[in-house]
Amino acid sequence: MASTEGLVPITRAFLASYYDQHPFTPLSPDVSRLSSELRSMATDLLTQHPPIHGETTLINEAQTQPPHKIDENMWKNREYIEETIFLLEPSNCPHPPAPDNVEFSIMLPKLKDKLHNTLRTLESFQIKNAEHVFNTVMTYLPQDFRGTLLRQQRERSERNKQAEVDALVNSGGSIHDRYALLWKQQMDRRRQLAQLGSATGVYKTLVKYLVGVPEVLLDFTRQINDDDGPMEEQRHRYGPPLYSLTSMILYVRFFLSLSWARYEYKKLKREQFAVLEQAVDVYTMEFERFITFISGVFANSPFFIPADVAGAVEVSKIDDFKEASVPAGKTFEVILSVDSVNSYIAWDFSLVQGKINMDIGFSLEFVSPTGEKTLMLPHRRYESDQGNFCTLMAGSYKLIWDNTHSTFFRKVLRYKVDCIPPVTEPVQLED
Structure with missing residues (x-):
C-alpha cells in the first residue's frame, strides 16, 4: 500500500501549472476547412432533396455542439467511426455504373481500413486509461484480501455489463443504441466512484478507519469530476481540439448517409x-x-500532490487491525452497523498459536431493530489468514468468532471488519 501521508488530491490550479508544460500543437487548418466543406455539401443535398424518414435525428445531431466532457467525446468518436464504417460496408454502399464503380471499389475500402485502425487506437486508449486509473487507486489501498475483493467485484460487474451489451445487440439494437448503453454504464461507474468519496456518518467511518481507505483517496473520488473541479482544467485545455475532431467525423458520417440515400437521384x-x-x-x-x-499527458499526470504544494492538510496514519484474546471454550462478538444497501462486509484474521495450524469458528447474524436475530452465514470453521465476504442490506449485524471447539488453546485474534461499496470500478478520469 503506497503511503498518502502528506498528500492531497490534485487541484485545478496544480493541473493548470502541469498542463502549461504540455501544450498541444494546434490541429491542422484542414480540419476546419474540410469540416466546413462537408457540412456545406450535406446542406446542398438537403436543399435539393428534403429529409426522408429517419434522418431527423441525424440532422439534429449534426446541428448540435459536441459534448463538454472529454470522456463523452471519446465515446462519440467511437460511435461515429463505427457508423461510418457501417456505411462503407459493400452491402450498404450504392453501386454506381462503370467507370465510377472502379473508383468506388478502390477508394471506399481504403477509407474503411483507415477508420478501422483509428477505432482500434481509440479502444486501446480507453482500455489502458481505465486500467491505469484503477491500478493507481489500488496502490493506495491496503494490499490484502480487500484488493482481491475489489478486483473480483470489478471483473464481475464488467462481465454483467458486457452481457447487457450482448443482449442488446442480439435483440437487434442499433450502433447508436449500443453506444447509448455504453455511455450509461460509464456514468454508472462514475456515480459509484463519487458515492465512495461522499460517504458520511457511520458508513464513512467504516470506509475510512476499518477498510483502511485513506481520507485523501475519498476526497479524490468525490472531487475529481466536479463541474469546476480538476478535470475542468483538462476540458479547458484539451477540449477544443477534441470537439473539432468530434464534429469532423460526425460530418463525414452525415454527408455519407445523406449521399447514399440520394445516390439514385444525385450522383x-x-x-x-x-x-x-x-x-x-x-x-x-x-x-x-x-x-x-x-495518452502521455494522462499517464504522467499525478493524482495526489504534497500538501505543502496545494495547502496544508492534516493526514494521519490509520491502523485498521484490532486484537482480541478468545479463550478456549468462549466466543468473541463484534456488533456492526451498516447504512448502505448492498454493501459488502469483509473480514480477515490471523491466529497466533506457535507453529500449529489453528482454526476458529465464524458466523454472522442480522439483528433487527426489535432485537430479533436472523442467521446470515451459518457457523463454519476457518483456518488462519482465510478471509471471506458477503452482501448485506442496511442494518445491524453481529459477527461471532467461536473458540468453543477448543479445549486447550487460547486464540489470539487479529481481525479487520470492513464495509466497502458493492462495486468499485475504473472510470475515465480525464473528464
Whole structure:
C-alpha cells in the first residue's frame, strides 16, 4: 500500500501549472476547412432533396455542439467511426455504373481500413486509461484480501455489463443504441466512484478507519469530476481540439448517409469524392496524433500532490487491525452497523498459536431493530489468514468468532471488519 501521508488530491490550479508544460500543437487548418466543406455539401443535398424518414435525428445531431466532457467525446468518436464504417460496408454502399464503380471499389475500402485502425487506437486508449486509473487507486489501498475483493467485484460487474451489451445487440439494437448503453454504464461507474468519496456518518467511518481507505483517496473520488473541479482544467485545455475532431467525423458520417440515400437521384461528383477522401485522411491522422499526445499527458499526470504544494492538510496514519484474546471454550462478538444497501462486509484474521495450524469458528447474524436475530452465514470453521465476504442490506449485524471447539488453546485474534461499496470500478478520469 503506497503511503498518502502528506498528500492531497490534485487541484485545478496544480493541473493548470502541469498542463502549461504540455501544450498541444494546434490541429491542422484542414480540419476546419474540410469540416466546413462537408457540412456545406450535406446542406446542398438537403436543399435539393428534403429529409426522408429517419434522418431527423441525424440532422439534429449534426446541428448540435459536441459534448463538454472529454470522456463523452471519446465515446462519440467511437460511435461515429463505427457508423461510418457501417456505411462503407459493400452491402450498404450504392453501386454506381462503370467507370465510377472502379473508383468506388478502390477508394471506399481504403477509407474503411483507415477508420478501422483509428477505432482500434481509440479502444486501446480507453482500455489502458481505465486500467491505469484503477491500478493507481489500488496502490493506495491496503494490499490484502480487500484488493482481491475489489478486483473480483470489478471483473464481475464488467462481465454483467458486457452481457447487457450482448443482449442488446442480439435483440437487434442499433450502433447508436449500443453506444447509448455504453455511455450509461460509464456514468454508472462514475456515480459509484463519487458515492465512495461522499460517504458520511457511520458508513464513512467504516470506509475510512476499518477498510483502511485513506481520507485523501475519498476526497479524490468525490472531487475529481466536479463541474469546476480538476478535470475542468483538462476540458479547458484539451477540449477544443477534441470537439473539432468530434464534429469532423460526425460530418463525414452525415454527408455519407445523406449521399447514399440520394445516390439514385444525385450522383457524387469527383471533387466531392476528393473532399471525402481527404477528410478521412486528415481526421484519422489528427485524431491519432491527439490520442498519442493525451495518452502521455494522462499517464504522467499525478493524482495526489504534497500538501505543502496545494495547502496544508492534516493526514494521519490509520491502523485498521484490532486484537482480541478468545479463550478456549468462549466466543468473541463484534456488533456492526451498516447504512448502505448492498454493501459488502469483509473480514480477515490471523491466529497466533506457535507453529500449529489453528482454526476458529465464524458466523454472522442480522439483528433487527426489535432485537430479533436472523442467521446470515451459518457457523463454519476457518483456518488462519482465510478471509471471506458477503452482501448485506442496511442494518445491524453481529459477527461471532467461536473458540468453543477448543479445549486447550487460547486464540489470539487479529481481525479487520470492513464495509466497502458493492462495486468499485475504473472510470475515465480525464473528464
